[in-house]
Every structure is written in structure tokens, then in C-alpha cells.
Amino acid sequence: MNILLQDGFFAAMAAVGFASISNPPRRAYPCCAILAAVGHALRYLLMNNHVVAVHIILASGIAAFAIGILAVRLALVAKCPAETCFFPALLPMIPGMYAYRTVEAFVLCLCHSDESTFIHYLYHFAYNGFTCSIIILGMVVGANIPIFLMKRMSFMATKMD
Amino acid sequence: MTTTKTCSEIGDFLSEYATWLWGCGATCIRLEKNVRRMAQTLGVEIDMGIMPTHIYATVWRHDRSDCYTVVRAMHKSAISFDVNTQLSKLSWDLADGRCDFEQARRMFEHIKQTPSANPWLVLLLASVANASFCRLFGGDAVAMLLVFVSTLCGFRVKQMMLADKVDVRIVFACSSFFSAVISAGGHLFSWGSTPEIALASSVLYLIPGIPYINSVSDMLDGHYICAYSRLMDGIVLTACLSLGLCCGLVVMSMKII
DSSP states (O other), X not given: OHHHHHHHHHHHHHHHHHHHHTOOXXXXXXXXXXXXXXXXXXXHHHHSOXXXXXXXXXXXXXXXXXXXXXXXXXXXXXXXXXXXXXXXXXXXXXXXXXXXXXXXHHHHHHHOOSHHHHHHHHHHHHHHHHHHHHHHHHHHHHHHHHHHHTHHHHTTTTOOX | OGGGSOHHXXXXXXXXXXXXXXXXXXXXXXXHHHHHHHHHHTTXXXXXXXXXXXXXXXXXXXXXXXXXXXXXXXXXXXXOHHHXXXXXXXXXXXXXXXXXXXXXXXXXXXXXXXXXXXXXXXXXXXXXXXXXXHHHTTXXXXXXXXXXXXXXXXXXXHHHHHHTTOOHHHHHHHHHHHHHHHHHXXXXXXXXXXXXXXXXXXXXXXXXXXXXXXXXXXXXXXXXXXXXXXXXXXXXXXXXHHHHHHHHHHHTTOOOO
């Protein structure tokens, strides 16, 4: 439970910081923090449990879908577009280590001409690159689907009552 | 009110509104919905072609007594969800009758003047965010500190170069290079127990998330040209940050894997 709370806390910190780069209205910050904490903690829970440990690709997709649904609801409270809330919340789920290992393996591929070593690093490049790309694709599709499923609600968030 | 306005006045306003909405990072579906909502209220029909660099719009009256076609270049500005929110609210204000056309035009001019957030505060928040990011990947306190410093330097480089109107691709490569070189210090001097995580997360503040997310949104909405354009923007920027990271690794002669 402690790990889960820590995970959520740091995800919220990361989301608020990254949100500031894209200039959101101030009232959107708490929503970004809540969404990031819930999304990242959910992914952690899906990947690290004793019942069924879900693969990172599926876990990221499910967590992003949950973020998307919550974002549409919270956007109505914050009176701002749903994407303002969910974009920073997705960032803490970016598979940074996979991305780094892809670049690292690419550099090492170029540094080695010996066939077996080259193939070894090419395997690392392809494995990490594919995994990273599919995770990101799953995340952005998962988060966008709720906006299209709940179109009416999604585009009424900025309407004043 | 609406009958006194010509199609050219309405068309100019709506097309400029659309270019600003695109510039601040809105998706095609939002752009179309907002513009159509306002056009309906103003008593005109509108059809638009949204291209990555231009917008084509034709506005006409139902009885075909007036018609106007305009082509306008997309407004280039930094992503701002604050402007996006204000512009979306403006479309509802006009649609719900809380303001008339003249007031909407004045409000639009006011929204255009929206100042960006304090750059020093953004710098600090982004650095703290990236350090938290490092923690999420399992980095220790030393790695977090290293990422905080490397992000602080890299992000400041980005802000200064963007202020000097340097090409954004060069900016991404340079910022990533600076951050990678600084965080590679942890690897070289064996600071902490997770120097690799520090190095990996030091450049992640540059990931162009909005182009990727908007690209998928446009794709789901059937705007394939815009989706492809945004995807390519994201890929090019990611390639530039990877280039900076590669150069940083090579310059610091990292013994990796």
C-alpha cells in the first residue's frame, strides 16, 4: 500500500510539473495530479499483484483508458478540455527505460561491426523499440477513445452553466 | 444582430479563430465543433478544409445571398491549454448568447494577448517533475538530484534558444545533449546506485507528447493528413532528442550495457 501511495505521489508531482510546460489553466492542475496518481498507481497494481500480473503493454493501455474516462468527468468540474487534464497524466507512464535502451542499442549497433555482436544489439534495439512504440500507441489510443465514446460530454466541458 | 454581419466579416473571424485554436494545440475534432457551433449561432453555413499549414473555409448564407471563401495560414505559437480553454469557452459564450459577435471579436483579441506562464516557475516545476519521473523508474536520491540538475540546465538551454528563435529541431538536439552530458557524470563518477536510470530519464522532459496524442485523436476522427503531419512532427522531434542523447553518450565515451 505504501509503495502504491508513493507511486501515485511521484506520478502526481511529475504530471503537475510537465503540465506547466503546456500552459494549462490553474484550475486544471489538481485534475492532472489526481489523474496521474490514479493512472500510474492502477498500472502498478495491474503489473505487480499476486492474482494476475498483466504485461506492461496491456496495463498501460488499461490505465490510459481509465485516465481518459476520468478526464472526461473531471474536465466538467475543471471547466477545461479533457485533453488538458489527461495529457500530463499520461506522461509519467512513458516507458523511458525502453526508450533509452533503444537509443543505447542503436549507438552500440553502429559501434560494432562484428556480426554476432551487431545482431545482439540489433535485437536489443528492435525489442526495446517495438515495446516502447506499442506502449505509447496503446496509451494514446486508450486515453483518446473515451473522448470519442462520450463526445457530447467531452466537448461541453467549457460551457458555463 | 447576425443579419447585419456579412459573410466576409464572419468568415475572417472564424478562420482566424480556427488558426489560433490549431496553434495552441487543439485537435481537429475540437476545432470543427467550436467553429461550427459559432457559425450556426451567427446564422451561416461553413465548410472547412483543415491542412497542417493552412485552413480553407467557405462561409455562406442559407439563401445563398452572400458567400465568402478564405485561405489562412495556421498560427504558429507555443502549445497553450489556457488559450485552448479560453477559445473553447468563447465558442460556447457566443452559442449560448452570453455575448454578441462584436463582443466575441473583442474577447478573441483579448485572448490573443494571454501571457505565457512564468518561465522560471515552469523551469523549476519541469525539473522537479523529471526528478519525480526518475524516482518512478526506480532511481535513488542521487539519481533524482542528478536528473533535477540536468533538466534544469537542459530546459534553460531550451528556453533561451527558443527565445532566440532558433529552429525547434536544433533546440531539442542541443537541450538533450546538455542534459545527457550532465547526467552522464553520475555514470562516470559512479554516483549513487542507479546512474543508468538518471541518464535515461534526464531527457524525457523533451518527449513531444502533445503531437502524438493529437495525432491519434485526428486519426480516430478521420483527419489522416493532419494525423500524419502531427505524427511526423513528433517523430522528427523524438529523433532530434535521440540524436542529442547519442552525441552525449559518445562525447562522454560511455561504456554502456
